[in-house]
Amino acid sequence: MDVHATSEAIDASGSPTGVAYGLRIAGFRDPALAGRGSTDLPLVEVIQRIGDHRQPRRWIGADRAEVGDSLVIDRIRGTVTVHTDVVLPTYELVHPTLAWVGAVFAHWRGFLAMHGGAFVASGGAWMVLADKGGGKSSTLAALHLAGLEVLADDLIVVGDGIVFPGPRCVDVKEDPGALLGEDVPYTRHGARRRILLPTSAGPVPLAGAVLFEWGDGLHADRLSAADRLVRLIPHCTLRETDPRVLLGLAGVPTWVVTRPRSVQCLPDVVECLADLVGESRA
DSSP states (O other): OEESSSGGGEETTOOOOEEETTEEEEEEOOTTOOOOOOTTSOEEEEEEEETOOOOOEEEEOSSEEEEETTEEEETTTTEEEEEESSOOOHHHIIIIIHHHHHHHHHHHTTOEEEESEEEEETTEEEEEEOSTTSSHHHHHHHHHHTTOEEEESSEEEEETTEEEOOOSEEEESSOHHHHTSOOOOEETTTTEEEEEOOOOOSOEEEEEEEEEEEOSSOEEEEOOHHHHHHHHGGGBSOTTOOHHHHGGGGGSOEEEEEEOSOGGGHHHHHHHHHHHHHHHHO
């Protein structure tokens, strides 16, 4: 049985219901999918296929990709088929499903897909990168609460020097009500809380990258051009990324920010990032 989403969010018209990662998304509605986007963007329809089990597999071909035991992405048809035992709620389609879709289509379009988030400052987009559990999303949430635009969470798609907005949400592990000052609902089976973001004005030129590491204090060091590729490439989402695309990272101004694990230092981290953006623009 094929469905487009949960019954209250079905949109079987084929018309786009939102934009994410440089794609027009159709097939379901969700508050985190905002805007319509240019008609030049690829249109991708999300379809859920219930009770059709698949063997786990991961491969990316020229026009078709399979991810795990659930996703089949077809470039020619412009479809994403989600194989599942039950109808998934739209918040799961928004994330993590669309992150895989965005990464695969980025690869097909010759774009760069990075595992991380991005925020906007002084007219430029800054990538926020860290290892798993490195505090990316909590930092993005703090930036949002400080009044900065968060462009993406969990996946960054860069094409032709610009960063495309992701879904308009940030999922955080920490309790935002106690730590970040905002009461937001649970999502992803209670494992995260989702902060909804304002609609983005659109793609933003890439200005730089910040790599976060845990440490005893808060300090920042700028990477030399020779060190950037070594430090940035491990954060690429897909191992299939074209090496010629990866070489573009060598020209991205990059900082390494070391900080304590305590979320109580997030205001200081936000101030540190503002200083880095100002220094880079000077």
